[in-house]
Amino acid sequence: MIKIGVDGRLLQGKLTGVGKYVLNLLNYICDNTESIIFSIYTNKPLECSLRADKITVYQDNARMGKIKPMVWSKLLSFRLINQDKPDIFFAGDAFVPLFIKAQKIVSVVHDLNAIIAPETMSRLRLVTDKLFFEKDIKKASVIITNSYGTADKLKQYHHIDTTLVVHPIMDKPYKVIEDGLVQEKLKSLNINYPYLLTVSTQEPRKNMDKTIKAFINLKVREQLKPYKLLLVGSKGWKAEHIQSMIQSYPGEVMSLGYVSDELMPYLYNGAKLFVFPSSYEGFGMPAREAMLCGTNVVVTDIPELREATFEKGAYINPENSKEFEDCIVHVIESGNIINQNTLNNTDQLSLLIGTLESLG
Template identity: 25%
Template structure:
């Protein structure tokens, strides 16, 4: 029996949780009763939990559940193999496969609270060191883990993200509207402030839609936006996949000038829904998107605006060519293939 740490079902869905959900559903379909998902009681995604036939373990939650309740429970089950898909794992449990999506807390510590930095600097090296195998989502992240934590290269396997079926279930073309789109959290690494500054250089008819959770510091930043562009910036908060699907298809361009990513799933989602993308010129995007994206200097709002204008002013033929490149790029990634790699890893260590 293989056990999966399903604490991700108690968290809001970002790229990390989506990875866990998509992989878990496919592993459940393949391994049937040979795999058991366990979670704390405060589950947010009941429908997914039912699909996975999740067992509730203990009365604790959060890190206490993961670091105390879960390993105690597993030891009573004769210490089976545990698969962890969302960065964290029990420290005092060695029969582990762990997934580490990125090392942003080491690469850019100033983006995180001191408590977060302290905890992750203690936790991540230990769980990687204790793990039987480490999974990560890109060659860039693998190189980071090797460089920053001196992890042996042969201990790390790359398992890519992909685009979820429920997001792209409708590929029907939609008429383009005069807005550009960003999807993601509003933490510092996403560099939303540079997109907002870029709006000053764009034609007044172009609006910006920001989709995702709002960071506490973002209200202050919003108040500092010049009045002449404030009415062109729209915060939607989290949106269900059906509404997100429509926005991707309606947008003139998708903009993602992130400073640091382990993979960066939203540009791939945009490409799957025929939306050309402008992204920062960082190594992981060169790896994942290759020649299917338009690259910008993420530190220069005027360059971001120039690249957005480039897409907005394309001829129909030029735009279709970029859309086709994006679609071909999306086809390189598959949740089915990624789950098969993990299943092979599991089988090896079981």
Template identity: 30%
Template sequence: MRIGIDVDILRLSNTYTGIPNYIRYLVEGLTKLELRAQRVFLLSNHPVYADDSFPLHISQVVVRWPFKRGWNNFALPWTAGRLKLNLLHLPAFNVPFYATCPLVVTIHDLAYLIHPECCQQQTVEYLSRKVPLALKKASAIITPTASVKKEIIEHFRFPVERIFPVWHGVSPIFKVLPPDVVAKARKVLALPDPFILFVSTVEPRKNLKRLIEAYGCAVARGLGHFLVIVGARGWLCEEIYELPRKLGLEKRVLFLGYISDELLPALYNAADIFIYPSLYEGFGLPVLEAMACGTPVIASKISSLSEVVGEAGILVEPLDTNAMASAMLFLAGNADAKQKLAQKGLERAIGFSWEKTARETVKVYEETFKLAK
């Protein structure tokens, strides 16, 4: 079976978060599989992998489409036909208007539909066109959780048996690190001690205004930890950056911006507690990364995060700042609870790997190909 994967979005990403992270880790997982009956082609408009030393079953194909537009609607179908692909995987929502082979589409979430107030209007309008088109054209849908599958079933008419939940994995770089490595990162990043950590894009959907307000309540009740917020600037983030000053917390809340993979695992390790109060997620990869690093987790009690965290973290209602503050205070003052939760997180994270994600994704390819015959 000849499989194409659209990886072109990687050339547009200066930072790896969200969908670009999913693509690069999926490809990494595929390289670790021994695929004898499948050949995988990574399709892009320009080179996205400097090192082309892939195993024999994976090849990078640079199409070099000369126009600013038309990659999805013309270059991809044309390339699929030229390579005689049996299947094309589109991991970033985009689908062509016509296809020369069956399409597998990954739909990561329905944030634009379920929480439109947390999305830019242009994003809502764009995805309101793209997602229904993807569902119309796709032979199969991959979702990161059963929760997203359920949401698709509730909001769209799509055959249940052709929606496949495939959990994301966690990179092996996220693990418990030696104290000297963590100490070095503390020095490089000038980290306070102790601190509570948040990692993700700074934007409304991540519920950071309530987190900062809850943190302020916890400080007023005796919390001695700092709050460290890590992530690239998103949309409507100005009020989030201003809030600590308005609450008199500007010396207690630190914004570090985007942190690369070189330092991110050590940052998780250095944190006393990880908190992720998001209003909505398709998966919530930072939560899994924190658990894999042995950091106790507080997360939102929403369907996808509940699915990922299981019983390995404290789940709180994302709109309840008092519950959020109480959870921070409880863990900060209870070393035994932190240790038990950290151990549960480590045990939970063992069940996730990108190799497993890749293996399950290949099963979707095989099932889709079989049904298309």
């Protein structure tokens, strides 16, 4: 039996995209092999559902729970890890705790934000990246990236090769749902109008302001007369401008904030169009979720989002407002129906378990 230790910091609280990536990867491994078990180390309680038969959680004492998770993980988690003695340590976002004795490390790289979009990061995270990111990745026996685009940028900026590309494993509810069930769920949410949808944290690189501007321009020209724009996602860095724009268009632009995972598939299914003009993504999970729910997408023309949308989206330069607006209208009017049978993964997930077993 191979024991893999996991940084539980990523599984604390409401899961981010990185947290969902790690959780779904653990579940996939648990479902597909009997030779691997997991130990998760954390300084705070975990709210997510875990496979109790194959996953053991080790939580540090209450005093440690007051320490920032990143600080605890990097400087203090080694005590739990070394006491448990895992065969392999799984660094779910590339960072490896100091002083651990595990000789075999699997590292996951999700993006190169510290280089490409540093303005989106907290000061602590940016400093941590600058100090440890490259050093920690070079400790790894196996390096996983979430996209071929991330693999290319890891090679470009750090001259480090990727072992495996493993796309995010999507939650099973992200699928086409019968329209009657969708409308019933939307009605319970008081959504009884056609809408465009965007899902992202409110921060500069997501270009939510450009989405709002494009939508309002089209409304003024009466090209989207019956539609509203629904925004899902929490406030991020420098969100004041976005908040001001939302407040300027009450009844037209609706900010829903955080929406539960249970409701998101219905929102995707019910949307006439999903819009995601982010300037940079390591993958772009919301765009893939929308595609799997049968909703057409308009996204930025970058390699990572082409990959996330199976090369079957509509691609734009968000800096070109006319192109952006014209594309929205064209996709809505085209009435294109996505053939789910053509949405085939191109990653190397099938090689993952064998790779881990060879390390153990």
